[in-house]
Amino acid sequence: MPDDILFSIRDLTVEYLTRAGSVKAVDDVNLNIRRGEILGLVGESGCGKSTLGKALMRLHTGPAQITAGELWFDGRDLMTLSDQEMPEVRGAEIGMVFQDPMTSLNPLQRILEHLTETIHAHEPEVSNSDARARAEELIERLGIRRERIMDYPHQMSGGMRQRVMISLALALKAKLVIADEPTTSLDVIVEAKFLDLLKELQQEFGLTILLITHNIGVVAEISNRVAVMYAAKMVEVGDVNDVFGQPKHPYTQGLLRSVPNIKLDSGELYKMAGAPPDLTHPPSGCRFHPRCPFVMDICGDEVPPLEPIEEGHLTACWLYSSVVKRPEKMHA
């Protein structure tokens, strides 16, 4: 594994075993997360991006199971760790920020207890006063007054709670922070502040952030690279300027055209034809082919591989495959 890659996801499959049959929420996904980058993971609701985020920490319980794949993190495969070893990685090396800050903190614990608990879970030798000093320093750095550390979560606003969640990841200097739609429930002003903070922290602490969101604007604003998922498959990965500047996969193209834009000339917003597929019975071949404007014969038969088409820009589409001849009317 090259040294600049912090987390390498290889052939990851996560299945939900339900009574209606098994559903692959993440299907054979490959993705590299580089050290010190902010990688945006975008896709529609239900495409498997949150499932992927949780799978990176093996947080799944109940019906969800990782059925295949390797999770190489900092030189070791997390899939080979036992259930007893896994909690040592969680929090200490990988932190997570959840979608809804209103419910992601224990309502019966003070902010201080959240932080010291995290510190003590991994560094039991730290004294209470040292842990408290660290916690106070940390939340002050995140723009919450020191005195507020004795508050309960309900006494804080959504933005503050989300900052507390970040501080939990920073308390142990986690190398990777998985932020699962961290700004969805915040208003735009708080969202902008939070994103600025995230970017600052990333530079200050050398954090690597996997930013899971369906908000294209957020990704464009702070990400270095972006990965696009569709129906449990990775369809396009690349530098944020490349992917949003010259989207290759027809799904990415459609996704970008359907983002509302103040400068948009036409009055009506672009709507992609069709609806996302039912994952209990996914379409054969390329999952996007029933909705794709450039559909070819091969698309319904064979799954396109995720291949580099330029330096650092990968896409899974037969249009760009060297195996298949491109049709004439590529850019309609």
Added chain:
Amino acid sequence: MTALKERPPEIPSDITTWEVELQKVGLLRRILNARRWYGADWWFVTVSAVLVLVFIMIALFPSWFAPFQPATLVGPSFLAPGAYPPVPVLVVPNTSLVNSLKDLASPEGQPRPSISVVQGGNTAGALNDAAQQIDNQIKNEPGGLRLRPIIDRYPTVEEALQAVVDGRNNAAVIESTEYTSITAQYPTLREGQSISGGANTAGGFLLGTNDIGQDVLSRLLWGTRVALLIGFSSSVVALVLGVPLGLLAGFIGGTPDRLMSLLMDSMYAFPGLILAIAITAVLGPSVFNVIVAIAVLYIPTYYRIVRGQTLSVKEEVYVEAARSIGARSREILQRYIFPNVIPSVAIIFSVNVADAILTGAGLSFLGLGLPPTIADWGIDLARGQRFIQNAWWLITFPGLTIMLVVLAFTLMGEGLMEIFNPKLRER
């Protein structure tokens, strides 16, 4: 309304004003403001909490409140509430300086005082006992006084009194009620003190006496101890067993949960008292066995509540967030799920204590629970039931007490539920 204007900007709009105010005050003010903040009937809680405290005090220190020991035979049987027992009193001539029995003592060698009594009844016996007691007291004191009265027995009250009027006897000892009815016929006589000095039965028996002459009030007060002991300990035992089982079953889920739930549901499906009867019938009568039987009865209650709450709490994002910071299962159960589940358990506890007291009384009423030597409301009820036609007080007061205790605990539980879980009201 001023609070609304001053509301700090960081409080999100989905938290109402009263919820914010709620966090700033202590428990006492919450209870006092319960009506405004929760729409709860605070006086339910206050009145029932005071009642519960009183009952707990009585259970802890029954001797402070009860006039007698519960098992001692203190008076005549079947004395109605408030009625005075017949007290033997001294009747002396108006001119006599004698006021109490002790005043009749005379020095050794002098003629002994003679006292007239009525034949039959127990005044002669009581007089003998009282005189003996006084004599033992004074014979070692300086002055050499002794009290060894000559007791003359007469067939009727009139003859006994006439003997005093005629000067044949120094005094008469007559039951006070009898003397009061004919006092007008003997203007030359007056009533002295009671021969016992008015010690034990002077105040009468507030709630009457039972079939063997025990004080009903004292038995009720002492019975509180056993009732609360059974109520609290069986609820505590059920809680200590039911809560962890519910937590584990809900948290682990899967087959262990199903097996445990099947067992608990089948216990729950049993009619409660019948299960308790079966258990005590097998174990035999003792306080401990009653506690065991009732505890077994209530384990499923705690189990079901805690399991249900655990199932919902463990899906909360903060539990997942806890796992994402590396918390282990034990810590999650201990620090995240348990504290969020326990408030509902506390409320169930209070209602359960009431129910356990009722079940305990029911068991001893049926003669299954406690050994009959123990002062217990259920036993008193069962004993009094036989005399329901001529002694209503034997079953009325134990019945009322049971009702009052159960009502107090239930009201407190329900009131606390409204105060601590206002969302329940909205549903």
